[in-house]
Amino acid sequence: MSGLQVLQQGVLSLLQDRGRYGWQHIGLSNGGPVDGPAMQLANRLLGNDPAATCIEVSIGGLALEARLDTCIAYTGGDAPLHLNGRAVAQWRGHTLRAGDHLTFGYARHFCRSYLAVAGGFQVEPQFGSTATVVREGIGGADGKPLARGDLLPCTASPGHPLLQLAAGDIPQYQDTVTLRVIPGYQLRHFPRRQRRRLFASEYTVTERCDRMGYRLRGPAIGCDIDGILSEGIGHGAVQIPADGQPIVLMNDRQTIGGYPKIGSVLSLDTTRLGQLSRGGRVRFEPISAVAASDALRLQYQQLKRLEMQPVREA
């Protein structure tokens, strides 16, 4: 099968689909896109299944050459994308011809971009998913980040109808993010004063932020225990190690761990946190499980209702 050839691998470029679920009991992480809505929209701009395999480009630097005629869509962060040297607009489909070069620059504020191709990249799923988890060596291209020389298989799809997102529907990213937290897990071991401190303070994203977790810096949160018997960790869990600096656990987190956790960030907000890099600012806000569920359903409906509009070529 033909496809797109990797000319330059960039900082971290990974094949992802919706993620790997149902295997935590043997220790497999979920993986999947950090900014799920951005990836879904990239797919929908091409009429793909919303979970079709895409490339998640962290920071940037990826360069590709088309070996066939197809269409692409590009969404998410602010790494600029060029097609044969000309800037490509985000949040819409584009025609790609065999021999064309696609080159990502580097993100300034928002570090996760998504590149979808018509029909999705055709890679064999492992444990029901193509999501790449590098630490486990599973999914994507042999469990590894994309590397120079890889051929990413996809099918020729010339003359695909081009779609775009209406200006008002384009997600707006901000470099100060409010993380809504559902209190839980070891909450009872965090004294009231410590909980109030978490919700009253501002935190900064440190350089130790990746697909496993985002380590923050700010007022330390005290806990009256320093460890627990290892237990399952859900997406968005806010772990407080002995130094009191919160870590928000993301897609590639380990499935079990022994640090106390004060609660969990909504997935709607981890997608925004995951766009930030060092220096990004974060606040926490408590939310009830019921209100969180309402917010999640509302977002799901809104995303589903978004309509793609045809692109009129000049």
Next chain:
Amino acid sequence: MRIVTAGEDALILYLGEKMSPAIAARIRQTGAQLRLMMGAELIDLTPSYTSLLVTFDPLTTSHRTVRAKIQQAIAQPGNGVAASGRLVSLPVFYSPETGPDLEDLAAGAGLSIEQVIAIHQQREYLVYAIGFAPGFAFLGEVDPRIAKPRLPTPRLRVPRGSVAIAGAQTAVYPAATPGGWNLIGRCPTRMFDPEAEPNMPVGVGDRVRFQAIERQQFLALGGEL
């Protein structure tokens, strides 16, 4: 027994404060029951020493409904699910060559190497949890005479199949990873193989016995030195 919120799509069930075979059995039975009761609403079940993380589809069910189902699952223990799992035998080539910490561990415990090897094989271990890496099974509990804390400085690379002790726990490293456990031997059985069916020889709740083998058997069984 406590059921606590664990995010927008999960609840965590705690059945005690200290690991024990009795709690492990209840976690195993409750998990099996939930799989039957929840069907497609269940996304993931993550059992560990004294807890069970139940991750559900938040668009088709709710914390309230799942909480009720967990309570119901606990109320009907057994229900055809055995309290403990299969007994799995794992061969081990115990030697200073494959277990670079064997001599230190024996010296610290005031035992001979042969005694350490014999004591490690005497007990039947329970798989309490799987995690840290795919296929990494935490087995407990080892005889207090051979229990030893983690190394002060972890190794950057522990070979695949290494059999190790940390505190009262023992394990077989499923892949070459960094690690700080005390290495006492090596097992030729693959603990995690993405291509195999099943992917792991053991699951949480299964029982494990280690059986000493010689160098030649180790190599014949596909072990790597």
